[in-house]
Amino acid sequence: MLELKHVTKTFNKGTVNEKVALDDISLTLEDGDFVTVIGGNGAGKSTMLNMISGVYPVDRGQIVLDGNDITHLSEPKRARYLGRVFQDPMLGTAADMQIEENLALAARRGQRRGLSWNVTREERELFRERLASLGLGLEDRMGDKVGLLSGGQRQALTLLMATIKQPDVLLLDEHTAALDPKTAKLVLGITERIVGDAHLTTLMVTHNMHDAIRLGNRLIMMDTGRIIYDVRGEEKARLTVxxxxxxFEEASGGELDNDRMLLG
Amino acid sequence: MLLALQGAVSQGILWGVMTLGVYITFKLLDIADMSVDGTLALGGCVCAVAVTGGMDPKLALLLALLAGAAAGGVTGILHAAFDIPSILAGILTMISLWSINLHIMGKSNVPLLAHPTIFSQFAAATGLSQTMATTVIGLVIAVVLVALLYWFFGTEIGAALRATGNNEHMVRALGVDTRMTKLLALMISNGLAGFAGGLVCQSQKYADIGMGTGTIVIGLAAIVIGEVLGQLTPGKLRSFGSRLVAAVVGTVIYFLIRAIVLQMGMDANDMKLLSAIIVAVALSIPVLVGRARTRALWSKGGEV
Known part of the structure; x- marks a missing residue:
């Protein structure tokens, strides 16, 4: 269970560029919740994910994961609990390293690293199996440098890396936004399967309202650093774009402004 | 001339140890670490003082390595813990080592005179000439170091270190503190530079305060030469192990070029200028080629 309690974050405090990115956010994710997050530009969606993963310190409030207060843990220390996929396919993988080396680095997420071999033989079998499940033919290219892969392939690999060691929470930050529609669909399909198979607690930011409704069991909408709408279960499933x-217009008193938003 | 070339090969191998260190920071972490200028001299000074003080020359080399690693740790802390840009962190360490090295030696030059070195001991034991003994020992050390580094960068920690130079963002998301990996890389790199300083000191039988000046440029030039060679070979030397070997071979070739141009009458003081030009040209060419390719792709459009 992930709890955000009154989390607040202001960037550039005390300057002309002061921006309240998160305004007293409280949110509880039950185990197995698959929550989609939508909202306009600057609504605080990515900031919320970055706060959970410890990229920036919070100004006020607490982040509690399964009863442990992780508010003050550094980003690498929190990594053991969190699987993350970023919007930019380049950010999730090391281009000059082999596919299997990338997977091996990810398989040790949050563990102490020592002087044993980075890639072991037993692991190689596991990697091959998991790569095959992506259906992209990557299982035959495990020795290839990741830099040779397309954006979609890299994003699918990142997804596999984020989940190869089961995370307590999976954070997906518009992870299909940089892909072409066909590839985005493919990666989203893989996402659904991985999350479904392992019943992962997931927080997925998306700009696609159709996907936001179709995927997951709960949807939250954000605006100017606040959660303005939170819907789950049957009620969510019946939503239309x-x-x-x-x-959105009711809750925020304005029109939805997201230059990438797809009405799908 | 032949003698000069033989000497160049043996010197090149010893300096190649330093190049391995520079390879780690420059190629794996993309840091041009100026501290090696100071740590190579530090290794030489520490080694000279230890040997003249009666220490076993092998132990003195170990001491040189540890001293270099410690100084690299200072650069690492300045850079990783206090966010000082890597180039400036390296300059600060390099400058402070100038004073520290003078304190260690008490003067600007310490000759080893009749004190034994690992090379003289080996030459005496095998009956080889001093140059041959230096070459053989240098080769053994270089092979062992390349093997060690190859092993290390295949381990969990080593892979995390390589990934840090590739994509810090990812590495942090996977739970590795990138400050620690950078610190470790700088310590290994400067440890190797210090070790190389100790070797050079024992082979030339003196340590000098100025012996490290321009080390980083020699290291970079050697890496560049090694890369060019790699491009010329059929397999293009893509594997990690062969790139390490190329770094050492590049250093040997650098010293061969140096010996040849000196024989041809070039002023020894111009060598630093030549090295800098080699590096500057080698780093500029890929940029210029890239621009030219982009321009060549342009077409006027309209009718085809």
Missing amino acids: PELLQK
Whole structure:
């Protein structure tokens, strides 16, 4: 269970560029929750994920994971609990290293690293199996440098890396936004399968309202650093895109402004 | 001339140890670490003082390595813990080592005179000439170091270190503190530079305060030469192990070039200028080629 308690973050405090990115956010994710997050530009979606993963320190509030207060843990220390996939496919993988080396680095997420071999023989079998499940033919290219892969392949690999050691929470930050529609669909399909198979607690930021409704069991909408709409279960499943847009206008008193938003 | 070339090969191998260190920071972490200028001299000074003080020359080399690693640790802390840009952190360490090295030696030059070195001991034991003994020992050390580094960078820690130079973002997300990996890389790199300083000191039988000046440029030039050679060979030397070997071979070739141009009458003081030009040209060419390719791709459009 992941709890955000009154988390607040202001960037550039005391300057003309002061921006309240998160305004007293409280949110509880039950185990197995698959939550999609939508919102306009600068709503605080990515900031919320970055706060959970410890990229920046919070100004106020607490982040509690399975009863442990992780508010003050550094980013690398928190990594043992979290699987992360970023928007930029380049950010999730090491281009000059082999596919299997990348997977091996990820398989030791949050563990003490020593002087044993980075890639072991037993692991190689596991990697081959998991890569084969992606259906991209990467299982026959385990010795290839990741830099040779396409953006979609890299993002699928990152997804596998984020989950090869089961995370307590999977954080997906618009991880299909930089891909072309066909590849995005493919990566999203892989996401659904991986999350479903392992019942991962997942927080997925997306700009695609259709996906936000279709995937997961809960949807939250953010605006100017606040959660303005939170819906789950049956009620969420019955949502339509026009309803969602209307909810946004009601709650925020303005039009949804997201230059990437797809109405799908 | 032949004698000069033989000497160049043996010197090149010893300096190649330093190049391995520079390879770690420059190629793996993309840091041009100026501290090696200071740590190579530090290794030489520490070694000279230890040997003249009666220490076993092998132990003195170990001491030189540890001293270099400690100084590299200072650069690492300045850079990783206090966010000082790597180039400036290296300069600060390099400058402070100038004073520290003078304190260690008490003067600007310490000759080893009749004190034994690992090379003289080996020459005496085998009956080889001093140059041959230096070459043989240098080769053994270089092979062992390349093997050790190859092993290390295949381990969990080593792979995390390589990944740090590739994608810090990812490495942190996977739970590795990139400050620690950078610190470790700088310590290994400067440890190797210090070790090389000790070797050079024992082979030339003196340590000098100025012996490290321009080390980083020699290291970079050697790496560049090694890379060019790699491009010329059929397999293009893509594997990690062969790149390490190329770094050492590049250093040997650098010293061969140096010996040849000196024989041809070039002023020894111009060698630093030549080295800098080699590095500057080698780093500029890929940029210029890239621009030219982009320009060549342009077409006017309209009718085809």
